[in-house]
Amino acid sequence: MLEVKNLHVEVDGQKILRGLDLVVRPGEVAAIMGPNGSGKSTLSYVIAGRADYEVTEGEVLLDGENVLAMEPEERAAKGLFLAFQYPVEIPGVATMTFLKASLNAQRKARGEAEFSTPDFMRRVRDAAGKLEIDPDMLKRPLNVGFSGGEKKRMEILQMALLGPRYGLLDETDSGLDIDALRIVAAGVNALRAEDRGFLVITHYQRLLDYIKPDVVHVMSRGRIVKTGDATLALELEKNGYRDYVADAA
Amino acid sequence: MNAVVAFPTPAEKTLGDQFRARGATDAGRQSAYAAFSAAGLPHRRIEAWHYTDLRSLLREVLPPAPPPEAAVIAEAKRLVATLPRAEGGRVVLIDGVPWPRLSELDSLAAGVSARPILEAISQNDDTAGLVAAESLGAVESVVSLNAALLQGGVLIDVAAGAVSAPIEVLCIASGTTPAAIYARHYVRLGEGAKASIVERHAALQPTRSQANHVLVMALADGAELQHAAGIDGLGEEALHIGSMLVRLGARANFTSTTLIATRGITRRQAYLDFAGPHARAHFNGASLLDGRAHADTTLVVTHTAPHCESRELYKHVLDAEATGVYQGKVIVRPGAQKTDGKMLSKAVFLGDGATMHNKPELEIFADDVVCGHGATVGALDEDQLFYLRARGIPRAEAEAMLLEAFAEEALDELADEALREEFAGRIAQWLRQRGT
Numbered sequence: 001m002l003e004v005k006n007l008h009v010e011v012d013g014q015k016i017l018r019g020l021d022l023v024v025r026p027g028e029v030a031a032i033m034g035p036n037g038s039g040k041s042t043l044s045y046v047i048a049g050r051a052d053y054e055v056t057e058g059e060v061l062l063d064g065e066n067v068l069a070m071e072p073e074e075r076a077a078k079g080l081f082l083a084f085q086y087p088v089e090i091p092g093v094a095t096m097t098f099l100k101a102s103l104n105a106q107r108k109a110r111g112e113a114e115f116s117t118p119d120f121m122r123r124v125r126d127a128a129g130k131l132e133i134d135p136d137m138l139k140r141p142l143n144v145g146f147s148g149g150e151k152k153r154m155e156i157l158q159m160a161l162l163g164p165r166y167g168l169l170d171e172t173d174s175g176l177d178i179d180a181l182r183i184v185a186a187g188v189n190a191l192r193a194e195d196r197g198f199l200v201i202t203h204y205q206r207l208l209d210y211i212k213p214d215v216v217h218v219m220s221r222g223r224i225v226k227t228g229d230a231t232l233a234l235e236l237e238k239n240g241y242r243d244y245v246a247d248a249a
Numbered sequence: 250m251n252a253v254v255a256f257p258t259p260a261e262k263t264l265g266d267q268f269r270a271r272g273a274t275d276a277g278r279q280s281a282y283a284a285f286s287a288a289g290l291p292h293r294r295i296e297a298w299h300y301t302d303l304r305s306l307l308r309e310v311l312p313p314a315p316p317p318e319a320a321v322i323a324e325a326k327r328l329v330a331t332l333p334r335a336e337g338g339r340v341v342l343i344d345g346v347p348w349p350r351l352s353e354l355d356s357l358a359a360g361v362s363a364r365p366i367l368e369a370i371s372q373n374d375d376t377a378g379l380v381a382a383e384s385l386g387a388v389e390s391v392v393s394l395n396a397a398l399l400q401g402g403v404l405i406d407v408a409a410g411a412v413s414a415p416i417e418v419l420c421i422a423s424g425t426t427p428a429a430i431y432a433r434h435y436v437r438l439g440e441g442a443k444a445s446i447v448e449r450h451a452a453l454q455p456t457r458s459q460a461n462h463v464l465v466m467a468l469a470d471g472a473e474l475q476h477a478a479g480i481d482g483l484g485e486e487a488l489h490i491g492s493m494l495v496r497l498g499a500r501a502n503f504t505s506t507t508l509i510a511t512r513g514i515t516r517r518q519a520y521l522d523f524a525g526p527h528a529r530a531h532f533n534g535a536s537l538l539d540g541r542a543h544a545d546t547t548l549v550v551t552h553t554a555p556h557c558e559s560r561e562l563y564k565h566v567l568d569a570e571a572t573g574v575y576q577g578k579v580i581v582r583p584g585a586q587k588t589d590g591k592m593l594s595k596a597v598f599l600g601d602g603a604t605m606h607n608k609p610e611l612e613i614f615a616d617d618v619v620c621g622h623g624a625t626v627g628a629l630d631e632d633q634l635f636y637l638r639a640r641g642i643p644r645a646e647a648e649a650m651l652l653e654a655f656a657e658e659a660l661d662e663l664a665d666e667a668l669r670e671e672f673a674g675r676i677a678q679w680l681r682q683r684g685t
Contacts, residue, residue, distance in 0.1 A: 048639050051631070076641035088636040092654025098637070101650065106641035141654075158640065 001025055002047075002080075002166045002197060007058035009039075009046055009222075016042045018222035019058070024166060024197040031200045031208055033233060034219035035241040040201045041085060043219075044170040047199075048082035049075050062165070077109035079165030083155040083172050090142040095154070098142045099124060103161055127160040131187050149180035156187040167191070169200045173207035185210030205237035220244045261289050263310040268397050271313075277370065281396035288390035300574040300606045301516050301545040303391070306488060311459045313400060314344035314428035321423040324453050326351055328421065333667070337414030337445065338363065343421050345400040345432035360411025361444070366402040366433055389518070392492050395431050395463045402433040402463075405446070409439030409469065415665050417447045420462065424454030424484075433463040438472035440498075445665060448478040448491075455484025455512075465494045468501040470525060475664055476505040479672065480515055485540070487513030492520070499525025499554070506663045507534040507546070508672045510679045515544040523550075523557040523585070531560040535659035537679045538571035539600075545574035552585040555615075559589070564659045565596040566652055567603035568683060577622065578610040585615050592622040597629060597655055599648075599683070649680040 002024040009017035016039045024030045034040050046053050047060055049072035059066045067075050090098065104114040115123070128135060131153045143151050152172055159167050169188065173181055188198065188211050200211055208216070208230065216233045218226040218241075225244050226232065257265065268282050291297070292304035317325070325343050329351050332339075340363050341351035347365045354363055407413055418434055436446055448464060468474055476493070483489055489511075497503055509515055521530055536544040550559045565573035577592040596605040609622035629651055637647035656676045663669040 050635050050639075071644070072635060072638040073641050073643045073647075076639055082639055084636065084639075088632050090633055090636070090651070090654070092658060093650055098640075098650075101642055101646065102637075102640035105643060105646065109641065162640070 003061040008056045010054045027194045029198045029213045030215045031213035038219045039222040044168045077106045081164035081167045083169045085171040087151040089144045095142045096138045148175035166197045205233045208233045260310045281393045284393040311429040317343045335417040337416040339417040340403045341419045345430040358413040360408035362406045369404045395461045398431040405436045407438045407442040407444045413444040415445040419449045422452040424456035427457035429459040435465045438468045440469040441471040443473045445475040457486040459488045462491045467496045470498040471500045473502040478507045480509045483511040483513040490516045495521040497528040501528040503530040509536040509544045518547040521550045526554040526556040529558045533562045533659045535564045535656040537566045539568035543572040547576040549578045551580045552588040553582045555586045561592040563594045568599040570602035572604045574606045576608040581613040583614045586617040588618040590620040594624040596626045
């Protein structure tokens, strides 16, 4: 279970999260929707362990263990995965080299044996095929010169390879055309499993047509202000965030 | 008119004594020494040496290395035995003196010859002009000093149209006693010749040393030369000066890649002249420096002929209290129209006490040219680091990945795949050692 308890976060002295509570259960797809500036991306970065965020109160528990004291790489090895809204370009590092380093570092941290090269290659090729990723792309430097859609598919490819306990998808739909959205959503749906949870952060309801959420949370001004089922997303699409912004203010 | 009289420093006096003690009387050495003593050791008020003040660094001049003892030769032999066979031949020098028995000259390609430079000079080959520092050598007092105190070197001739696999010039410093080395090599390519020269420097003992190496490269029209140099394994108190003097004929193609991964003080300088049109010169280099290492790369590229292309790409990784220097000067002479010259220097700081000096300069006397320069200095990108760490890659490994990619860009034009792998391996090794 992934639990966020009374989380308060500041950036440069400015309060961004103000007592956020959230639970994602194994097997569950939870969506977080909210207006721009409500703190959605901050939440995903804080869970993944990015610096520059000051947690002033609260905790984030993964199966009862507080992850806030852990380095980002430890959190990853424990099974947290953040699909970035803006995947970072890394010139000079071949995608394949990166994937192997990432997978083996996590396995090593968990005391598991590293994959042999042929075994690893087969896994990558299988996952890439499902996401309609051209194998030539894997030889190119990571994310360099990739289109928006290619970058997002690469994020899902990484998630498929790493097989996390919880996947945090930060605005994965932004910058995607409808075909890319369909492929990415299919990739996520294929990973849905009883022992794996997802936190899908999105501004628009569109993504949730493809990735059906079990729970929808509405976030405003650094808090969850309403929780409901999938129909809540449809209601938001119709009425906008106006009511919730006003409520919180 | 009053003559300007500069009082020599104690170091300059010692160098004078050394010159007289070797009893050199030939005109070439005499005029080289005259040029040196007129200018003296370069110091920080000489612009090109501003960041590497040789006058203050060379307070004590070491004596020239004595002839190697049997134990040194045996150790050099063991070192050579560990190296892969050099495809195009290998010339081994101990303390600047060619050592034929350790060299591999049987694999020199047809049309390629290598012989001791002192022999060539005594036979009045045109090398004499260069060794006497009357033409290219005169630009620098350290190059003149090299000619005056020259101990040896090799002349490599690649005949017109000949093609050679990489030829290695291995300069071994014995380090038996603190000593100075003055060596000069001359690589001459005939019309349309193709060759590759790998310059390696190794020290058997990391003793105090003062090395002054000169590599002259002259490419006739349409010739192609790949140069690579690895400066590695010098001691804390080593001083390495390496000067390249390059003259390119029309349509000549020259590429140079230098990897510096050493302690001590290193000064690598190049003076290149585009003597004929449509030639191309690309300089690349990576310097990995930690401790109190100091590496200075200074390039002066002169576009005398039109339609030539020059490129410079230098990468510095600076840890602890290391100092990196990049000075690039591109001179475009009147009439050198359609010159295309670009310089780029990038540095990454790992240590708070590290320093980087960037000084690009353009001197343009033609109106139809494209010239430019750029320089960046900074820490590793935190966004890139976080991305890698969020995928489970530990911080030290993530840093090494980014730094390796950063430094390896300087190897992109190294055509010799085995050498590129070796240099890349050295970069990776340096980064690993840094982490421990």
